[in-house]
Ligand SMILES: O=P(O)(O)OC[C@H]1O[C@H](OP(=O)(O)OP(=O)(O)O)[C@H](O)[C@@H]1O
């Protein structure tokens with residue numbers, strides 16, 4: 001769907017935009033594991049203001065067989081967020097549930113502000129209202145892999161974004 005070159009170019013552009021928007025400030029990048037890790041590393045290299053980084057991992061809450069859409073933190077951040085310019089870095093926003101609940105949880109830690117940067121956005125699948133500040137690419141409703149995105153834990157390491165064709 002997107003070549004390595006297209007992804008690299010877009011990440012450079014995002015890095016430039018973020019560097020301008022945070023000029024004179026620090027930015028605290030939060031990686032949502034595991035998918036966000038490839039994108040965050042590449043993005044961080046393209047940001048010219050001082051960067052710090054932290055990592056968390058979330059899982060969906062299920063209620064019986066029906067998921068509530070809420071998430072819980074299963075690996076928390078190492079550092080407090082108080083007073084920081086927080087930029088959450090994700091590989092994809094799909095239903096929006098992960099980011100909706102994550103922002104709600106992290107705002108309680110009194111950061112100076114929270115913004116969101118996602119490499120990919122599938123707006124057709126959105127159910128939760130989330131404001132995304134920086135988007136790499138808006139994509140159609142297809143299952144994608146690569147650049148951190150997995151299918152059954154595989155293909156995260158592909159240096160491009162591929163669309164999976166499932167057999168009927
Ligand atoms: O907008 P949503 O519908 O909530 O979907 C987006 C989330 O789903 C994927 O994570 P996943 O739970 O597959 O974990 P992973 O990053 O470890 O692959 C992706 O990395 C986002 O975190």
Ligand code: HPA
Nearest residue numbers: 094142143144145149150
């Ligand atoms: O298209 C996708 N691919 C992999 N993981 C995902 N998580 C949400 N959407 C996707």
